[in-house]
Amino acid sequence: MTVLILTCAEDVTADMVVVRLHESGVPVVRLDPADLTDSVALSGEFGHSSFHGRLWAGGRLVSLGGLRSVWVRRPGVPAARAAQPSAWLTEESGQALYGMLRGSPARWMNHPDAARRARYKPWQLRLAQDCGLPVPATLITTVPGAAREFARRHPDLVVKPVSGTHPQDPPRAVPTSRVPPEADFSAVAYGPTLLQRRVAKRADIRLTAVGGRLLAARKATPAGADPDQVDVRFAESPEPWRPAGVPARAAAGVRAYLRGAGLAYGAFDFAEDGDGTWWFLECNQSGQFGFVEVDTGLPIARTIAEWLARPGPERAERPDGTGAAVP
Structure with a gap:
């Protein structure tokens, strides 16, 4: 085979x-x-x-x-x-x-139908909520007045693309950026804009899920880091990615998310706040993992290879550790 x-x-x-x-x-x-x-x-x-x-x-x-x-x-x-x-x-x-x-x-x-659906960020946020994963207050709108009211209730915001990538060949990543206090939001009328409450994070989390196995890495936010550098992909930091344990609440939510999305693989991004809460940001159904494995030594490639090589139907692990057959 x-x-x-x-x-x-x-x-x-x-x-x-x-x-x-x-x-x-x-x-x-x-x-x-x-x-x-x-x-x-x-x-x-x-x-x-x-x-x-x-x-x-x-x-x-x-x-x-x-x-x-x-x-x-x-x-x-x-x-x-x-x-x-x-x-x-x-x-x-x-x-x-x-x-x-x-x-x-x-x-x-992942199955093409599940993968296509999983790319929709608004759908991701709703599924994450349903699975018990904390989601920062978020607004997607083309109405400037709605954006201004949201900013009044949540003064510290970031803006990010709804789709995640810039439509260019090759596609370019668009960084998440902090919204300046003086923003008037008039430009919101020209295209859907995603505004989200900024999480004052003490670390970024990348959790790679392969079937029921969860492999997490943590990148601490350096003391005195520029609060305007909110996107870990572009922020200058001497901190490496390190292996991390997965809190029970996050593990249960991620496994529920995989079942709800019909995914065998997902690269989850979380922001860890000062209380240790992992706030769900997104799940990339074909996200990179090489940089995490190089930094941490986590056996992600081997885990994927073992999943691909395994005969028979997929088995997803339940939060209690028991196996359940999944289509």
């Missing part, structure tokens, strides 16, 4: 997992849907109540019926590197590839 990894060639984080799978003797095929009709080919035949599908990539042939798992890591746009790319060819190629894969018996990390 083979593990199929859908990702771009530049994804060095995926390389960490491929190494672990090779060490375990698990067959792996890695391909980028962007290479369809160029160096990647597919074929599927339906007949007599049966289906036989195959993929060719890098000189390897894999039967879709012989897949044990599919890791949708960071795939490119289908057929983007075809000899004559077009929107029509992209749609046709995506329908063919993902449509056939959906009919295989493979386990998904």
